[in-house]
Amino acid sequence: MLVKEVIEIIEKLAPPAYAEDFDNTGLLVGDKNAQVKAALITLDTLESVVDEAIEKNCNLIISFHPIIFSGLKKLTGNDYVEQTVIKAIKNDIAIYAIHTALDNQFKGVNDMICEMVGLKKRQILIPRKDSIRKLTTFVPHRQAAAVRKALFDAGGGSIGNYDHCSFNLQGEGSFKPNEHAKPVIGERGEVHLEKETQIGLIYPEHIEKSLLKALFSTHPYEEVAYEISVLENENQHLGMGMIGELETPEEPISFLKRIKKIFHCGCIRHSELNKNTIKRVAVLGGSGSFAINQAKAAGADIYLTADLKYHDFYKADHNFILADIGHYESEQYTKDLLHSYLTKKISNFALILGETNTNPIKYI
Structure with missing residues (x-):
């Protein structure tokens, strides 16, 4: 697998859209198109963790905390952050951080x-708050079931333990195609009345792109009429x-x-x-x-x-x-959570649970 393919699997568990604004998640170091030999899963990425990755022939580190939190203006090895990043780059090791994207997940x-x-x-x-959105669209009666199914398949209409949730109204739409239009229904220059279904469903904000892609690919009209609204409802999940x-x-x-x-x-x-x-x-x-x-x-x-x-x-x-x-x-058991999730999803390379203790605090 490529690094970017592993990232796609990670981000299904913890979409980056739900990371806090102050955070720095995602691919921090490395080439997203590199082939993954093995991945080391850790809580923190330190120079000692990079050493462990080298020893275990891992060229991807999946870390909970980001080693780069604020902007780097130089890479001279003056502190532990720069030393870690330099060693990772020298050894072609990619670093991905998940942090608050996973903090915010129900199963996180x-x-x-x-x-x-x-x-x-x-x-x-x-x-x-502000993570639930509503899509409303208008579809000819005979195509409504197909459009609704495509939206459900894309992840729309899920509420807690329920899916395939929508509200549908029957009505009549009107439109007049101009001389440049290529109408599927109706004639240019003539007002057309069409029996339509208004479909309304909610969705989490991170799937909006794929949801709209599903809408546009299945809706029969040349111009798709739709509305998106941000709901004030709190997301209980x-x-x-x-x-x-x-x-x-x-x-x-x-x-x-x-x-x-x-x-x-x-x-x-x-x-x-x-x-x-x-x-x-x-x-x-x-x-x-x-x-x-x-x-x-x-x-x-x-x-x-x-x-x-x-x-x-x-x-x-x-x-x-x-x-x-x-x-x-x-947070120490977070790496166990990540290891358990990824081993169920990936079987074509090694996923290694990091053994380096990265706790900077010691007790007498």
């Missing part, structure tokens, strides 16, 4: 944390963080000890243990201080995240528990 980073903790009834903590419930409530101390063991935490920094039991748990892998209020509002007994500052812990405000389990620790 936070779902993996929920799985490890054992949470049921999972929901997105901060549903994404896309967004940051998750919240779920334990099957059996646990005491705070025993719960935190279990979390420490599961995630191999050097320590867990937490606020006052002001709950008798833990039942409802919010999670957000990596830096999650921005979601404290949302976790509290969602009725969480405890919020598991990372990179909390001193004053963040005051925001618990005696209402729930804040627990900083570590950035690396909270």
Whole structure:
């Protein structure tokens, strides 16, 4: 397979359209047309990870975090970012980063944390806005079924656990082709009335290009009439963080000890243990201080995240528990998620789970 073909498979799991604006996802280093010999899957891309890729004959690194986050103005090897990129280029190793595109997926980073903790009834903590769109088009009655099927096949009309969802109205359309038109129905210079079906369906924004391609390729008219609108509805299957419930409530101390063991935490920094039991748990892998209020509002007994500052812990405000389990620790199983997904999709080259520990934080 070519690098670009592997990328297509990755982006079906985590479309880049859903990465945060501040992020730098996608192919960061390398030739998208290069043939893949083997791929190394890792949480971070450091020079030591590139060394592991060289040792294991991998010419593609699939990384959760991007090694290039802000713009590079020079490549002189003055810091760890430049050193890593130079070594990758010298050894013809491509680097792809997925980061917040996967953070925002329902079956992504936070779902993996929920799985490890054992949470049921999972929901997105901060549903994404402005990611659902609606397509409305007008089709002659006899072609409506074919156009509708093409739109469904392209991914339109899916709502949660339901697909093939649309709303259809019967009506009459009018048009008059001018002298330059090549009408499929009607005559030039004459007003034509046609029995039509108005088809309306919703779709996620990242499939818009393929959806419109399906519409134009199956619609019989020379000029296709359609409307696109952005809905204000929150996307309950896309967004940051998750919240779920334990099957059996646990005491705070025993719960935190279990979390420490599961995630191999050097320590867990937490606020006052002001709950008798833990039942409802919010999670957000990596830096999650921005979601404290949302976790509290969602009725969480405890919020598991990372990179909390001193004053963040005051925001618990005696209402729930804040627990900083570590950035690396909270996201470490992401590479297992990627490895599991890709091994089901790709069988014609090796997918190797990286063994390099890239956690920069050590504990005494």
